[in-house]
Amino acid sequence: MAAGLSAGLGLKPPHFEQALAAPADGIWFEVHPENYMLEGGPRLAWLETIRGRHPLSLHGVAASLAADAAPDAAHVAQLAALVRRFQPALVSEHLAWSSWAGAYRPDLLPFPRSREALLRVADNVARLQDALRRPIAIENPSHYLRIDEHEYDEIDFLAELVARTGCALLLDVNNVFVSARNLGASAEAYLDAFPAAPVAEIHLAGHSPDPALGERLLVDSHDAPVAPQVWALYERLIARIGPRPTLIERDDNLPAFDALLAERARADAVLRGPRRKAA
Amino acid sequence: MRLAAFEDAFAASLLESGPQSGPLAALVAQPGFAVYRNTVMKGCIDALQANYPVVNRLVGEEWFRAAAAVYARARLPARASLLDYGADFAEFLAAFAPAAELPYLPGVARLDRFWSEAHAARDEEPVRGSALAQLQREALGGTVMRPHASARWAWFAELPAYTLWRRNREAADEAPAAAAAIDWRGEGALVLRPRARVEHLELDAAGCAFLDACAAGRDLAAAALEALAREPSADLARLMQRLLEAGAFGAMTTPGQEDGYREGAR
Numbered sequence: 365m366a367a368g369l370s371a372g373l374g375l376k377p378p379h380f381e382q383a384l385a386a387p388a389d390g391i392w393f394e395v396h397p398e399n400y401m402l403e404g405g406p407r408l409a410w411l412e413t414i415r416g417r418h419p420l421s422l423h424g425v426a427a428s429l430a431a432d433a434a435p436d437a438a439h440v441a442q443l444a445a446l447v448r449r450f451q452p453a454l455v456s457e458h459l460a461w462s463s464w465a466g467a468y469r470p471d472l473l474p475f476p477r478s479r480e481a482l483l484r485v486a487d488n489v490a491r492l493q494d495a496l497r498r499p500i501a502i503e504n505p506s507h508y509l510r511i512d513e514h515e516y517d518e519i520d521f522l523a524e525l526v527a528r529t530g531c532a533l534l535l536d537v538n539n540v541f542v543s544a545r546n547l548g549a550s551a552e553a554y555l556d557a558f559p560a561a562p563v564a565e566i567h568l569a570g571h572s573p574d575p576a577l578g579e580r581l582l583v584d585s586h587d588a589p590v591a592p593q594v595w596a597l598y599e600r601l602i603a604r605i606g607p608r609p610t611l612i613e614r615d616d617n618l619p620a621f622d623a624l625l626a627e628r629a630r631a632d633a634v635l636r637g638p639r640r641k642a643a
Numbered sequence: 644m645r646l647a648a649f650e651d652a653f654a655a656s657l658l659e660s661g662p663q664s665g666p667l668a669a670l671v672a673q674p675g676f677a678v679y680r681n682t683v684m685k686g687c688i689d690a691l692q693a694n695y696p697v698v699n700r701l702v703g704e705e706w707f708r709a710a711a712a713v714y715a716r717a718r719l720p721a722r723a724s725l726l727d728y729g730a731d732f733a734e735f736l737a738a739f740a741p742a743a744e745l746p747y748l749p750g751v752a753r754l755d756r757f758w759s760e761a762h763a764a765r766d767e768e769p770v771r772g773s774a775l776a777q778l779q780r781e782a783l784g785g786t787v788m789r790p791h792a793s794a795r796w797a798w799f800a801e802l803p804a805y806t807l808w809r810r811n812r813e814a815a816d817e818a819p820a821a822a823a824a825i826d827w828r829g830e831g832a833l834v835l836r837p838r839a840r841v842e843h844l845e846l847d848a849a850g851c852a853f854l855d856a857c858a859a860g861r862d863l864a865a866a867a868l869e870a871l872a873r874e875p876s877a878d879l880a881r882l883m884q885r886l887l888e889a890g891a892f893g894a895m896t897t898p899g900q901e902d903g904y905r906e907g908a909r
Contacts, residue, residue: 470686508675
């Protein structure tokens with residue numbers, strides 16, 4: 365899957381020109397398909413131009429796979445049209461919900477990982493994969509709440525999804541760090557237990573302390589450079605599972621493109637580096 | 644708790660503030676619940692701010708975000724594509740008591756929305772003026788011109804909404820144009836994206852009536868009568884020339900071609 369991809373960058377409209385000019389040394393770009401669900405216009409034309417030069421990843425934030433309802437048919441159709449048109453190297457979504465009862469909430473919301481939820485999410489993943497005619501990777505979300513009603517821990521839940529649907533996994537190392545800190549768990553233990561084979565993509569991003577609670581509550585804000593602790597976890601992960609396509613994810617407080625390229629180069633060096641064992 | 648019941652209760656608690664009673668009271672009481680509340684509201688407000696840049700500029704960010712929060716609490720996005728969020732923000736502003744002293748604000752919001760719609764509209768090659776020039780003179784009146792897929796227009800009675808919008812849209816780095824310095828009269832505008840860029844031009848009341856008739860499928864003779872009824876002194880030849888030069892039409896059907904539009908100049 366997506367062989368040959370090394371490190372990539374999340375792409376935002378202010379960086380289109382520079383992304384286009386980036387040397388094609390294995391760099392790839394990831395966008396949120398929801399920002400391209402348009403009938404026409406320059407934004408789609410830009411993406412087409414980028415796609416002509418570099419591999420592309422579509423990272424969905426709104427399929428709402430953990431809602432207790434089938435995915436919205438219009439949303440699925442629009443996503444399928446983008447997949448047909450842009451032939452992305454990777455397609456991913458989240459283990460979360462956002463659309464419910466006719467309204468969309470721009471966030472990745474949590475749910476109790478019950479057997480009922482497993483059956484529902486597996487069915488939704490299968491429906492989406494059928495519509496897209498390809499496997500998708502499912503991402504571990506960031507957690508801010510202690511939910512007592514979980515029947516599965518997250519890794520078992522994700523492994524069940526893989527077994528039932530053939531989906532891949534997107535392992536967000538920053539989400540692991542943020543969730544472990546917020547819930548008082550061990551990020552190292554989580555990463556060491558994460559199944560290696562299904563990991564099709566890795567995300568690295570920055571986080572911020574909660575404005576009110578400070579370091580006691582970390583927010584997966586994607587508005588800062590990747591933190592040193594997250595780099596250390598990433599190196600540990602790659603040493604165990606071998607290289608995987610890795611994305612520097614930045615959505616807010618955008619720095620200069622060169623700053624993102626530097627973070628991307630650091631991930632690329634880890635992927636190629638001497639410290640990792642053979643894949 | 645069943646998944647649907649959890650999601651019902653969670654969704655309801657997101658839009659409230661403070662502690663909750665009910666099945667998720669303990670969950671909502673955790674400090675982390677505020678992260679979800681904040682993220683949902685920030686996502687909605689950021690989207691509105693991006694979609695209504697001139698309104699934001701005229702009222703200032705603080706006022707805008709406060710108004711957007713009121714809007715978002717009442718109307719969460721219906722779709723996941725936030726580029727489409729806030730379709731009725733102009734109507735909201737028209738009924739929003741704190742905006743009562745800014746009568747031009749709904750018109751400016753409509754023009755921001757026109758820009759977004761034109762930007763994202765289906766791509767379509769506009770009908771060229773030469774296509775019309777080739778017609779027999781007697782065929783002209785029976786010809787139907789469909790407005791371009793991206794074209795949006797409106798007449799703003801007694802309000803210089805277009806001038807306010809245009810000055811603040813174009814001069815994004817300068818101080819906001821003062822409403823006082825603007826000639827206070829009714830204006831119309833046409834916003835469209837004939838090719839790669841969104842463009843806009845002033846359109847008088849006759850021009851708006853003309854395009855309304857075209858959009859309703861009336862032929863050019865009928866559209867001309869509508870325009871003249873609105874403004875007896877309207878210069879229709881000049882209007883037609885301006886519209887064609889702007890790329891305001893997406894298709895034209897000449898008499899005897901009623902089996903469908905002849906897509907212009909493809």
